[in-house]
Amino acid sequence: MLKDLQQEILRLKRERDVCILAHSYMSEDICEVADFTGDSYALSVKAKSTPQSSVVMCGVRFMAETVKMLSPDKRVVLANPDAGCPMAEQFDKDIVLQLKESMPGYTVVAYVNTTAELKTVCDVCVTSSSAVKICRAIPSDDIIFIPDINLGTYVKGQIPEKNFKLLSGGCPTHARMTKDDVLKARAAHPRALFLVHPECRSQVTALADYVGSTTGIMDFAEKSDAEEFIIGTENAIVEHLQYRCPEKKFYPLSKDLVCHNMKITTLADVYNAVCGSGGEEIVMEEGMRLAAVRCIEKMIEYGG
Ligand code: 13P
Ligand code: SF4
Numbered sequence: 001m002l003k004d005l006q007q008e009i010l011r012l013k014r015e016r017d018v019c020i021l022a023h024s025y026m027s028e029d030i031c032e033v034a035d036f037t038g039d040s041y042a043l044s045v046k047a048k049s050t051p052q053s054s055v056v057m058c059g060v061r062f063m064a065e066t067v068k069m070l071s072p073d074k075r076v077v078l079a080n081p082d083a084g085c086p087m088a089e090q091f092d093k094d095i096v097l098q099l100k101e102s103m104p105g106y107t108v109v110a111y112v113n114t115t116a117e118l119k120t121v122c123d124v125c126v127t128s129s130s131a132v133k134i135c136r137a138i139p140s141d142d143i144i145f146i147p148d149i150n151l152g153t154y155v156k157g158q159i160p161e162k163n164f165k166l167l168s169g170g171c172p173t174h175a176r177m178t179k180d181d182v183l184k185a186r187a188a189h190p191r192a193l194f195l196v197h198p199e200c201r202s203q204v205t206a207l208a209d210y211v212g213s214t215t216g217i218m219d220f221a222e223k224s225d226a227e228e229f230i231i232g233t234e235n236a237i238v239e240h241l242q243y244r245c246p247e248k249k250f251y252p253l254s255k256d257l258v259c260h261n262m263k264i265t266t267l268a269d270v271y272n273a274v275c276g277s278g279g280e281e282i283v284m285e286e287g288m289r290l291a292a293v294r295c296i297e298k299m300i301e302y303g304g
Contacts, residue, residue: 002029002267005268005271006033009267009270009271009274010033012271013033013274016274017052018052018274019035019050020033020035020036020058020274021036021037021043021057021058021063021067022034022036022037023039023040023043023059023060023214023262024037024214025214025234025236025237025259025262026058026262027236027267028239028240028243029267030266030267030270031240033267035052039127039128039129039215040063040066040112040127040128040213041112041128041303042129042215043057043059043063043066044127044296045303047066048071050071050074053074053075054074054075054076055067055071055075055077056270056273056274056279057077057078057079058079058265058269058270059083059265060083060084060085060088060261061078061083061084061085061088062085062112062113062114064076064077064078065115065116065282065292066112066296068284068289069293069296070296070297072286077280077282078273078280079270079272079279080266080269080279081279083261083262087148087170087171088114088147090147090170091118091146091167092118093120093121095167096108096118096122096144099165100121100144103165106140106142106143106165107123107124107138107143107144108124108143108144108146109123109124109131109134109135109144109145109146110123110126111127111146111147111148111151112127112296113148113171114146116284117288117292118146119291119293119296120288120292123138123298124138124299125296126299126303127213127299127303128151128197128198128213128216129215129216130302130303131151132158132159133303134299134302134303135155135162136159138302141162141163143162143164144164144165145164146167147167147169148170149168149169150170150171150198150199150201150205151198151199152164153166153202154198154202154211155198157202170199171199173199173258173259174197174200174232175199175200176254177201177253177256177257178201178203178204179207181253181254182207185230185251185253186207186230188251189228189230189249189251193209193210193224193230194208194209194229195208195209195211195212196210196233196253197214197232198211198212200233214233217231217233218237218241221245222244222245227247227248227249228249228251229248229249229250229251230251230252231252231253232257233257234257234258234259234262235252235257235258
């Protein structure tokens with residue numbers, strides 16, 4: 001039944017000239033029908049070069065908006081319209097405009113997990129895999145980093161020579177993790193390496209053997225000679241790694257490391273979106289798109 005639905009999606013996407021992009025937090029059955037799976041940065045870069053006339057984004061809204069900004073002539077559909085990122089909604093334009101006014105000369109660096117509207121008043125976007133590289137590369141030494149205080153704290157720690165103004169936003173899923181969760185997991189699996197996403201708090205990342213994006217964590221685990229790993233990001237990554245490396249063992253840092261927004265998209269949603277009977281087509285006013293895409297293009301320019 002599952003395989004039949006997957007086969008039908010594969011057939012339909014060829015027939016209808018649809019590219020399926022899936023964030024690494026999607027379930028295995030969705031990743032199997034995707035043309036490309038990756039972290040937020042890789043998806044943004046890929047969005048520019050897909051040859052198909054339509055894109056179905058299996059992820060959250062800001063990811064589909066990013067694809068639309070970079071490919072305005074394509075039909076871009078968010079597979080499940082209810083999939084949003086709570087962090088992306090935490091700040092509005094006015095807060096950023098007020099900050100810019102009170103801190104002239106600062107560059108506003110926005111995590112890509114922000115709305116298109118917020119991006120219109122920011123200077124450059126970053127993702128978790130590119131934030132350190134981009135903050136180092138931009139000419140300004142004075143940076144307002146929005147909205148994730150945990151990613152911002154991690155980046156600031158890697159670039160002590162620059163001056164960061166952080167705001168107190170963040171990912172509710174990753175920010176839930178504590179030092180106690182790490183100590184418990186380490187006690188239960190003493191031979192395991194601890195790999196963590198920089199959206200976790202500094203008390204958690206400070207105890208890690210590796211800090212990186214979803215793709216970074218997966219690459220690290222696949223290439224490592226170690227045999228056991230505690231995974232400090234959304235639990236879909238534990239599932240993917242266990243498929244890819246059946247000889248290794250992967251443990252979730254916590255059973256609570258679940259992003260319900262990422263879990264909401266099902267294979268049936270993907271089918272409906274590819275058919276044209278479901279999902280939501282992203283429509284963006286051209287003035288807003290042009291104002292917002294600048295900081296995505298800067299991200300790709302500095303991120304390489
Ligand atoms: P990355 O895709 O950059 O690893 O970020 C994870 C995330 O939370 C996306 O919403
Ligand atoms: Fe947003 Fe966090 Fe979910 Fe990523 S994991 S989509 S940052 S809430």
